[in-house]
């Protein structure tokens with residue numbers, strides 16, 4: 001994973017990712033601790049096609065940096081439906097998408113999908129929307145099938161990928177997606193309840209104050225300090241501050257100041273004004 005420390009005029013040191021390499025991020029912490037803002041920090045600066053799976057519909061309700069989409073209408077279920085049915089989402093046609101919005105070539109979409117919980121198979125639908133990267137054996141599907149670097153942010157990862165209920169294609173994404181240039185951002189309150197692969201595959205783990213002992217137990221399996229030291233570090237975080245663990249090879253654990261949210265808007269690669277204009281009015285059916 002490529003990354004570097006960065007500090008601007010305000011002196012706050014943050015960590016920056018190399019979007020071309022693909023990295024997996026995991027953020028946890030109690031309600032309101034700042035994990036979604038952490039995820040947004042990386043999502044907002046990601047310069048290629050990006051998709052947020054927003055199961056609580058609270059990431060970007062006004063569509064300021066994402067465009068609401070309903071990919072379910074494009075899903076096709078094969079004739080031989082099993083139990084549960086197999087969904088397959090076509091690879092989005094970005095050229096047509098950009099043209100329909102008067103976009104320039106190289107203009108990447110920033111999509112927000114809010115899964116429909118009334119559909120009992122919503123996990124499978126989300127899985128299909130995310131899709132699979134192309135392999136030597138064949139074309140991919142869904143968003144990851146674009147065959148170019150993409151970012152997928154799953155807010156509330158615990159709802160999407162609880163222990164023992166990993167959506168089938170997501171397991172492949174966790175194992176192989178990074179090699180296809182995928183940046184995966186996972187945020188949720190309870191690391192203990194999440195498929196352990198999410199943490200063990202993470203290049204960066206952001207630990208906001210995570211009070212539950214079982215969650216700390218799980219986190220302690222990954223960081224280079226004892227459980228007692230981890231307790232002390234988490235208990236002494238400032239509000240919205242966090243611990244940042246960088247996976248191998250560095251395996252460093254750093255105490256981080258709160259992200260400077262006033263810089264968040266400026267991280268939009270296309271510029272705030274541009275994206276606000278492009279997305280304005282497109283949420284009307286929602």
Ligand SMILES: Nc1ncnc2c1ncn2[C@@H]1O[C@H](COP(=O)(O)OP(=O)(O)OP(=O)(O)O)[C@@H](O)[C@H]1O
Pocket residue numbers: 029030031032033034035036037038189240258259260261
């Ligand atoms: N770095 C920060 N500096 C200042 N305020 C912050 C920071 N991070 C988060 N906040 C404040 O806390 C609020 C909640 O942050 P966020 O939405 O990231 O919480 P969360 O951890 O995702 O909680 P939830 O479990 O409810 O989704 C933000 O709307 C913002 O007001």
Ligand SMILES: [Mg+2]
Pocket residue numbers: 035036037155
């Ligand atoms: Mg949140």
